[in-house]
Amino acid sequence: MSRPCPQHQHPHRLIQQPLSDLTDKLRRGELKITAPRQAILDVLRKHASPLTIKEIHTSLGKMDCDLATIYRNMHTLERMGLVRRYDFGDGAARFELSPEEGDAHHHHLVCKQCARIIELDDCFLSEFQDQLARRHGFTKISHRMEFFGICPTCRVP
């Protein structure tokens, strides 16, 4: 809901420019520019919070492609680093455009009642995570962290 500082707000240049940049990017990954692919990225670009596959599908509206196609595309785009996958524990994966190149990511505060999602500022765990990796000899370390609760609107007074 609230992307913090504007300097982190790169509106994903790569996918907003006409085509050439996207082409470059996709070609490098041996991907083709197809209608479903573009439509999915359009949908993601229009939404601030992570979307489920079902939400993406309904958002696609008349350009209505198969669910399997969306699932496959999300894998592909995730593998290429264009989208990021989140898991809020309700059994449905959610996807968001990657903040920018690199490893930046953030976490979420989710209302258990109405599913409103508040995006939190940049993650503060990287130092702790590195310590952890060192202490236990782990490599390629990553983490998941989400917060849940009842939002002010849903709280019964």
Add this chain to the structure above:
Amino acid sequence: MSRPCPQHQHPHRLIQQPLSDLTDKLRRGELKITAPRQAILDVLRKHASPLTIKEIHTSLGKMDCDLATIYRNMHTLERMGLVRRYDFGDGAARFELSPEEGDAHHHHLVCKQCARIIELDDCFLSEFQDQLARRHGFTKISHRMEFFGICPTCRVP
């Protein structure tokens, strides 16, 4: 794999004593002491890290009860606070005996290759979590956090 300080190590008195304590506990919740129930708790007591339903089922060995029974029991035991549910994002819930009465919990470092699980010390997020709740007006706040990586054994040299 490594429960930290021994003082946190209460071996779950309630379920290890012959029967009376367990009886008390269960009776209070209007639960009955059944063979599957006891067997499941036995299995959990024997393992240090969280188990999936499938793992519990195979660990049950000859006392082989229905999967649905295990699912139902895990819900019940969780609702009673006897077990704690964890989600490592691989699509299968995992269960562990609750550390003790109360809200204590910890997090995990999981090897993405061999699924080895290292239990981390007590959670350090409660203060941050409270701030978050205050700042956004959320109530009943909770969180999930797990770390993933490749353990020293699985790393190819």
Add this chain to the structure above:
DNA sequence: CAGAAGATTGCAAACCGCTTGCATCCTCAT
């Protein structure tokens, strides 16, 4: 600009973890 190679799509079926309805069985208070 046609042709070819190969990625992508749609469709349908299958998978997987999990839940549920129902008849039967078992535990426990009396």
Add this chain to the structure above:
DNA sequence: ATGAGGATGCAAGCGGTTTGCAATCTTCTG
């Protein structure tokens, strides 16, 4: 011992996700 109601087994079902396959589309090449 008995009755009430929780617990179990079985089988069907559900939602999210994956997959095999044939048809289609994008893009490279000549």
